[in-house]
Amino acid sequence: MYTLGISAYYHDSAVTLLRGDEIIAAAQEERFTRKKNDERFPHLALNYVLSEAQITLADVDAIVFYEKPILKFERILEAFLKEAPFGLHSFIYGVPKLLQKLFFRRLLTRELAKHKVDKREIKEQKLYFSTHHMSHAASAFFPSPFQEALVLTLDGVGEWTTTAVFKGKKNTLIPIKEIHFPHSLGLLYSTFTALLGFKVNEGEYKVMGLAPYGEPRFLEVFKKELISLHDDGSFALNMSYFRYTRRDRMYSKKLVKLCELNKPRGVNDPLLQVHMDIAASLQKLLEFTLIQLITALKSEFEFKNLCLAGGVALNCVANGIIERECGLEGLWIQPAAGDAGGALGSSLAYYHGQMNGERKFKFPDAMKAAKLGPSYTVEVIKAAIDKYSERSNSIQIDNEIELIEKCREYLIEGKTIGWFQGRMEFGPRALGSRSILGDPRSPQMQRNLNLKIKFRESFRPFAPMVLEEEAHQWFENASSSPYMLKVYQLKAEHRLALSEDDKSKKGLQKLGRNHCKVAATTHIDYSARVQTLRKADNPRLHTLIKEFHKKTGVPMIVNTSFNLKDEPIVCSPTDALNCYFKSGLDILVMENFIVTKHDPITN
Amino acid sequence: MKSFDYHSDESKITPTKFIIGLTLVLGTLIAFNFQHQTTYLALALALALAHLLFWFARSIFRLFVDFWLGVTDKIQAIVTPTLLAICYFSLIAPYGILTKIFIKTKKSGWHDSQYPLDYNEPF
DSSP: OOEEEEESSEEEEEEEEEEETTEEEEEEEEHHHTTTTTOOHHHHHHHHHHHTTTTTGGGOOEEEEEOOOHHHHHHHHHHHHHHSSSSSHHHHHHHHHEEEEEEEHHHHHHHHHTOOHHHHIIIIEEEEEHHHHHHHHHHHTTSOOOSSHHHHHEOOOOSSSSEEEEEETOOOOEEEEEEEEEEOHHHHHHHHHTTTOOOOTTHHHHHHGGGGSSOOHHHHHHHHHEEOOOOOOOOOOOOGGGGGGGOOOOOHHHHHHHOHHHHSEEEEEEEOHHHHHHHHHHHHHHHHHHHHHHOOOOOOOOSEEEESSSGGGGHHHHHHHHHHOOOOOOOEETTSSHHHHHHHHOOOIIIIITTOOOOOOOOSSSSGGGOOSOOOOOHHHHEEEETTTEEEEEEEEOOOHHHHHHHHHHHHTTTHHHOSSSSSSSSSOSSSEEEEOOOOTTTTTHHHHIISOOOOOOOOOOOOEHHHHHHHHHHHHHOOOOSSSSEEOOOGBBBBOOHHHHHHHOOOGGOOOOOOOTTTSSSSSSSSEEEEEEEOOOOOHHHHHHHHHHHHHHHHEEEEEEOTSOOOOOHHHHHHHHHHSSSSOOEEETTTTEEESSOOTTO | OOOOOOOOGGOSSHHHOOOOOOHHHHHHHHHHTTHHHHHHHHHHHHHHHHHHHHHHHHHHHHHHHHHHHHSHHHHHHHHHHHHHHHHHHIIIIHHHHHHHHOOOOOSEEEEEOOOSTTTTTTT
16 A cells, blocks of 8 residues: 655645655655755645656655644634734735645645546545644654654644643554643754744754853743743743734844843844853753653653653753653754644554554664665766766775775865765755764864755754764763654763863853864754764764774764755755855765865855 | 627617517517406516616626726736725724634643644645
């Protein structure tokens, strides 16, 4: 049985294809259209997943959309009623798009019919709808290694739900209880994202990255004013500080005042200490609320394993703390925890929940290391390289050892490598298939990578990709983290004593301090967003890090996504070459080809 | 500018033609001193009025369609929000205010989840 899952029309549209309960392929539309967070119907991603399985859309048995559009319409309409008479502006600009939701079955059928299938058959026999949080929960539980687990989903808002609890057992997933809009931890975080001048639904991880530069001096005020926490783990926001129900802006003037700001930070305004303090306080507030929520659920349901999904589950700092402090035996987080993962979850929810499909357990999980996207043949890569032959040199090295040694030397020389290998990852993280690699020992690497290659804010840290078997030697309480979803503290023996000058630095001045042995991948508070690498998941990269370890004594390298600022991660060899020539990247390695620029400075 | 061709379907009876026709009918009736003169006169007037109303309604509708399809996107960008604003102030705002007065706000905290799910429907 083939089941297709689709998420679309909000942000980050995606498609997933299952054969039985096996995930055959999954991809986000943005990777193909090159439009970041593309929300349009995922035609190109759909073509890809069908081609991966070598089937047509007519062969698919069920098509499942990741949420219930009419319930969503109802919630938005009710929000307009609640805010009346103050929501005129957003009503005028939101309603034409909103009305689409009433004709959703027709809209989806029309789009799917473009793939040469019978419209009537699709509409009447094949089209199904999951709920937003069921999709998230299914994406977290069914691919996990657990027979039984409690599943917690947290995001901005689905239809009505913002936070939901499910019980998962074998192939069943039962929703238990939920918290409704407007009380939402995701929207709380997004409100501050907007207040700090970043783009909502995109800039949340920038706020998380900014937090360690600040002091959480607003934490107590936030706890007292913004949120009521109840003993049963539930919470309610004080809506006088928020405006997102009116859908014109996220925060109220009262919140701006509470944060001791004269005005919200503009996109191009400088980042001040107060902004960092706000980010730090918000991050602490989120962690505190999550700990309280999970602790209350634990005493109510007495579970050992927890699965997380929803946008909030991408907050890897909070995830690391949950793992440390909640006394769990197992924690599994869906790597595509955002709405793109809803495509996967909707298909799994239908297959198991409606069709009672068997669940085959896979170790360490059923996600295939998130390598669910397209790969390219040597011929396609060579053809793409040939188009750039006037600007570059390329060599093909078929000897594995020689290729690894060459790459290792590039890294030791401080060069940055664009790494393009195998199937593209599904989800927001580059995990070694479409990555930029570098030497983590250099204190300047973070700044250089940010400013010369990725052209983004200098404060944002990079992740270490560390050999799984060595992770515990470098990071406190490190367990398996193959999807870069947990933050651990660097062990004391790898930290360096700070000079008096470095100690006196504040805010962004702390950037570039030589504070530890792996400065490029360790935040100023010694935290690191760790990705542990298993040999089975990526043998070539594992060998490269092992060789790097032998030479340098450091079992990790810098891993960041292969893209430029505001662009999606590269998908095809042509995307990789475009990105390579537009940036200050030194080397490009695509499968067995090594590409170098004729004139790196001009390029 | 887009155009809308409605000429092929245009009525052949214009108000001028109609008034001439009506005058002829009434004149004939009066001339023959018809027995139920008043009844027929009232009927004829009612028909004339209905026709005129129909004609006006149709003309206004056609004018609207013609205008709507003929106007530039800029004008449409003004008209659509205006219509939506009318809709907002005549429906949403009063209903919203009444709801606020008479219906209590939904409680915060945990709500029971719906189970089982109906995958067949978008609601």
